[in-house]
Amino acid sequence: MSDTTGKSVGKIRISMDFECGWGSVEDGNWRSREAAGVYDTLRPAMRRYLDALDRFQVPCTWACVGAMIDDPKARDLSYLKGSYDRKTREFLAEAKPNTIDGRDLLAMIQATTCAQSFGTHSYSHMNFQDPEQDDAVARAEMENAARANGLRGIAHDRLVFPRNLFGHFDAVMAAGTTVARMPAHNATSGGGLLARAWASYARPPSPVLEQVDASSGLTLHYGSEFLNWGARAGGGKQALTKRRHTRALEAAARGADIHFWLHPCDLAETPGLDKHVETVLARIAILRDKGLVETVPF
Numbered sequence: 001m002s003d004t005t006g007k008s009v010g011k012i013r014i015s016m017d018f019e020c021g022w023g024s025v026e027d028g029n030w031r032s033r034e035a036a037g038v039y040d041t042l043r044p045a046m047r048r049y050l051d052a053l054d055r056f057q058v059p060c061t062w063a064c065v066g067a068m069i070d071d072p073k074a075r076d077l078s079y080l081k082g083s084y085d086r087k088t089r090e091f092l093a094e095a096k097p098n099t100i101d102g103r104d105l106l107a108m109i110q111a112t113t114c115a116q117s118f119g120t121h122s123y124s125h126m127n128f129q130d131p132e133q134d135d136a137v138a139r140a141e142m143e144n145a146a147r148a149n150g151l152r153g154i155a156h157d158r159l160v161f162p163r164n165l166f167g168h169f170d171a172v173m174a175a176g177t178t179v180a181r182m183p184a185h186n187a188t189s190g191g192g193l194l195a196r197a198w199a200s201y202a203r204p205p206s207p208v209l210e211q212v213d214a215s216s217g218l219t220l221h222y223g224s225e226f227l228n229w230g231a232r233a234g235g236g237k238q239a240l241t242k243r244r245h246t247r248a249l250e251a252a253a254r255g256a257d258i259h260f261w262l263h264p265c266d267l268a269e270t271p272g273l274d275k276h277v278e279t280v281l282a283r284i285a286i287l288r289d290k291g292l293v294e295t296v297p298f
């Protein structure tokens with residue numbers, strides 16, 4: 001899209017991996033987060049975030065874990081195999097309701113004045129690279145996700161792969177999901193702390209790139225920037241992350257397509273993050289009101 005001077009208008013997208021305790025069933029971290037009260041404090045944190053989205057009229061795309069918004073009586077995880085099957089059973093037997101159930105949060109999201117958009121984060125937050133889950137499991141996982149979202153009247157055409165670990169593209173397409181968010185195409189991983197800090201400093205903001213997978217037809221949407229510096233990060237990492245966000249906003253103002261993403265529990269457990277996110281939303285609103293960017297769903 002271009003404005004009247006022919007200069008291209010940037011795009012900004014925000015998405016939320018909407019998951020409560022399901023996001024850490026695989027690594028078991030839901031236990032320590034639950035003990036620390038994270039799934040309780042994320043309720044008021046979400047209220048503040050939603051109020052900010054309304055105040056600045058910035059939409060977010062919510063990639064919902066289906067089992068979290070499903071009626072508990074209809075919840076079906078019978079198709080899972082191996083250790084993830086065992087871990088989800090333990091989770092459902094032992095976790096508190098606020099750790100498992102996000103129907104109250106979805107109701108809050110659906111009551112905002114700024115129109116939100118929706119997608120799926122799979123049904124159980126299954127790792128699509130787990131060697132114990134085969135293609136039939138992936139198909140059941142995606143069919144259940146489509147059913148759970150459908151019952152709540154929300155779309156499932158967009159997928160955020162759990163933990164950004166992608167696979168089973170044919171199963172994703174079979175469920176009617178046509179676009180999947182991938183990691184940033186220039187993301188760095190591995191290396192020591194200094195190497196990663198340097199990479200974070202030096203790597204330019206990564207604009208959205210979309211490619212169609214030739215075999216399955218799935219559109220792979222490479223995202224941009226994680227909107228969090230980590231619950232236990234030091235001041236240096238926090239400063240580097242804020243600097244990256246500033247550079248990403250500047251790139252959007254020059255016409256780039258930038259996709260920020262985060263989790264509800266980030267807002268509850270990273271000190272100072274909620275204020276930073278509000279600042280980013282305020283800056284997005286200023287750029288939009290100047291006509292430099294449009295805020296669009298992922």
Ligand SMILES: [Zn+2]
Binds near residue numbers: 017019023121162163
């Ligand atoms: Zn997740």
